[in-house]
Amino acid sequence: MAETTALCFDMYGTLCDTSSVTRRLGEVLDLSGVLTDAVDETWRRKQLQYSYQAAQMDAYEPFWEITGKALDYALAEYDIEPTDGERQRVVEAYDHLSPYPDAAATLEELGDAGYTVTVLSNGNPAMLERLAANAGLEPYLDDIISADEVKTFKPDPVVYENAASRVGSDIEACRLVSANAWDAAGAGSAGMGVAWVNRRRDPPEAIGPTPTTVVDSLSRLPDVLASE
Known part of the structure; x- marks a missing residue:
């Protein structure tokens, strides 16, 4: 080598640490610890899955957009309906x-x-x-x-x-x-x-x-x- x-x-x-989003998830959406962890796990899993799909389907879009769509999926899976402002605050956790x-x-x-x-x-x-x-x-x-x-x-x-x-x-x-x-x-x-x-x-x-x-x-x- x-x-x-x-x-x-x-x-x-x-x-x-991608799981450090849990603090903002819990605070902004007023979720229990168990639900916060579940949303976090789904969000990260779908973020990776969507990146694989975008690459394989020749449907590239910036990772920021991928991250937002993965969050939308995770919230929908657990019937969480944030306001636009709340969603923005949560996705911006990836900047911090x-x-x-x-x-x-x-x-x-x-x-x-x-x-x-x-x-x-x-x-x-x-x-x-x-x-x-x-x-x-x-x-x-x-x-x-x-x-x-x-x-x-x-x-x-x-x-x-x-x-x-x-x-x-x-x-x-x-x-x-x-x-x-x-x-x-x-x-x-x-x-x-x-x-x-x-x-x-x-x-x-x-x-x-x-x-x-x-x-x-x-x-x-x-x-x-x-x-x-």
Whole structure:
């Protein structure tokens, strides 16, 4: 495997916790804890499903729109009818996701170690820029690379290939860092190295290459990369 020079971090679920939307869901819609968790789970599941569908159906639309439609589905499933203002406040929770506690320090340490540190995400540029700024991650990023640039979504190989082109590197010298097993499998299939942040100790995907590196937290990544 080529020496890694660029690290491409997934944003949603890797650097920032998508389940941190539950606070705003509960507050804005006055939901119980159990119902809030159920809506959150459905929202995230449909967000990913709709991105897959849009890619397969050649029906691309920005991830912000995908996220809103996934929320609409989740609310409808549980017969929740927010006002337009309430819906807007809830979907804007994606601009204010909580970063994982070790995210900023890990990005800073890896940047100081000489890696090119970027985000590679399905999010469209405006939503990624807002989140990176609000989460305090922006100072530690060399770039933000969006799937919007190629008008499809991960795990389409072209998303990972575009990232390598953007950082000016062979794809083998780029490494995706993701907590999403399907994303890790997609990057590996495209020829990119992978560091899978397996916080829940899940099994790897049955389809796609086994991740080249597995860590249980972002904070472990600098030491593991240094030892390879």
